[in-house]
Amino acid sequence: MKVLQVIHDFLPQCAAGSELFTYWLSRSLQSAGVECEVFCGEDSQVAGEAITQDEVDGLPTTRLHRRALSSTSSTKRWCADVDQLFERELSRIKPNVVHFHHFAGLSLGMAAIVKRAGLPSILTLHDYWFICPRFHLINSAGSLCSKQPGRHCIDCLWPREQSRLLNPVFGPAVWVIKRLLSKLPDWLPVVDKAKDILRESVSWLADSQDVIDDINVLVAPTAFVARKLSETGLRHRDVRVIKNGIDVSRFRNISRSPHKRPRFGFIGSHTYKGLKVLIEAFELLPAGASELHIYGRVPESLASRINLLMSRRSVYVHGSFDPGEIAHVFESFDVLVVPSLVYETSSLVITEAFASKVPVVASNIGALAEGVRHGINGLLFERGNPQDLAAKLKCFIDDPCLASRLASAAKVRMIEDAAQEYLALYKELLKHNLSRHERVAE
Structure with missing residues (x-):
């Protein structure tokens, strides 16, 4: 079995929680006889090369250098250039399962590419990025967000992104337009309609739902995360809880x-x-x-x-x-x-x-x-x-x-325990995928 782990950043440049977990999981799976590779984003630039390969402690790693692509940014969620390069590397690596850990700074289109390739995929939710553009369910003032997710994401997104409905020439006026609209009452038809259009122009939850629909299994590291996902209105047929572990x-x-x-x-x-x-x-x-x-x-x-x-x-x-x-x-x-x-x-x-x-x-x-x-x-x-x-x-x-x-009284969750649960999930998906292909062939 060969598993491709996909994450927005990776060691040694970035060593936060999700990057460390991806590394520990991959190394533990390797010890169990599973072939693993990593596809990650990278902010450094190597002589204009968009793709480079190296190893991290024996773990083959393919790095996509974002600065070599003019079309990527930290706020864009879709990128055709990233999709093209990812599809090329997917064909080269030839995994049996793709395990997504984060899409930020890459492209949401990668999920559909994996689905079209006929490969099963998993997404582990390391934060709330799929339901919150600020990653942590906090508003622009730094307080816990108490508003309905999706409907009010425009309040946080507006200062960072220009509406797709506005000509780039008028981009600098976005902040002013938002301020003017916020002062006008919603009962005015034109104001209410304008606000709806602006919210739709930054369709955070809708895009997230499209991607989630292309993924076979969502994994939440805690029951709380699974509940929060459900509360937003995002739906998936198969959400599992697998707790993270450490080395x-x-x-x-x-x-x-x-x-x-x-x-x-x-x-x-x-x-x-x-x-x-x-x-x-x-x-x-x-x-x-x-x-x-x-x-x-x-x-x-x-x-x-x-x-x-x-x-x-x-x-x-x-x-x-x-x-x-x-x-x-x-x-x-x-x-x-x-x-x-x-x-x-x-x-x-x-x-x-x-x-x-x-x-x-x-x-x-x-x-x-x-x-x-x-x-x-x-x-x-x-x-x-x-x-x-x-x-x-x-x-x-x-x-x-x-x-x-x-x-x-403290109990520790070891990475080996998490790896065994993920390995069982990989095998389950492969078995289901094989059965589905056999039914199609008949």
């Missing part, structure tokens, strides 16, 4: 020395990861009773506040780190804090914490509330509430044994 070998030699006061840790760079909430909560804790270790790029909006806090409290900013150093990062603190403000799909860092025998304090929303069981392997607090977070953190100050008790 636990990186954490086998972790050694954590006893410390006289609890050390809280934060890992992340984006503002929606909730560092501001954690800073506000830490300021409410008794001075000198605990430490805070921050890993990742600190948002500029928080830099001065954190610098001031560092001069008064035991706050340490370590900056970014190489993914290979993750075990050493977890050795430096006793409790991981995940104050995310968005609906996470499947938190890689929580699984890594459990593998490191570190309990987690997390926001009570999305997949975080599914992975962290309050009072068993961690604690949950009200999203965006620094007072509630401070109360949960103080529990570790008041009870020095709490961290070790919670950590002892």
Whole structure:
């Protein structure tokens, strides 16, 4: 069996959650005797070449260099040039199954190409891009989106994309037109009609549904993601839940020395990861009773506040780190804090914490509330509430044994377990595909 893994970016240039999972899954499948290759997007440019091949630890990788194609962009969802190159590489690689992990920066047309080739396909939903143009179900103000998906996506998309109904000459006037329309009442027929046309011009959910219809199985990494997909109105005949796993070998030699006061840790760079909430909560804790270790790029909006806090409290900013150093990062603190403000799909860092025998304090929303069981392997607090977070953190100050008790109950999902479930799914699809071709031949 040969499986082609398709993803928007890949190692070594990009090593975020979906890229790491794709790599671990492919390597685990290789160990099980499955032939795997990767087709990915790439932002670097190599002497004008659009396609290059290399290997990542023995994993054959085909890279599509976006900058060599003038027709690609981070916001365009369809690209004929990408489709043409992908179809050519698909014919060369000759996989039995195609496993999509992300389409962003590539082209949604790839799904139809795989279907026309008579190959079964899978899509793993690593984020909410198929139902939200901002990937994380947050609006332009950074708050959780409470509007009906699809119908109101124009509110976020408009500043980024020009309506297909407008001549490019009038592109700069799009923002002004949107502002004018927002001030006029909907009961005016022309205004209501204009708004409908503009929403339809950026038909996010409709395009997503077209692509999903071409894919055999959708895989959600958590039950929460499967429910969210259903709530948007997107429909698919076969949605499975297969939890992600991690490579636990990186954490086998972790050694954590006893410390006289609890050390809280934060890992992340984006503002929606909730560092501001954690800073506000830490300021409410008794001075000198605990430490805070921050890993990742600190948002500029928080830099001065954190610098001031560092001069008064035991706050340490370590900056970014190489993914290979993750075990050493977890050795430096006793409790991981995940104050995310968005609906996470499947938190890689929580699984890594459990593998490191570190309990987690997390926001009570999305997949975080599914992975962290309050009072068993961690604690949950009200999203965006620094007072509630401070109360949960103080529990570790008041009870020095709490961290070790919670950590002892943590269960880790290994990549080998996820790979076995995906392998069973690949075999099921191949068997069904073979039966279908036999029926057609008859």
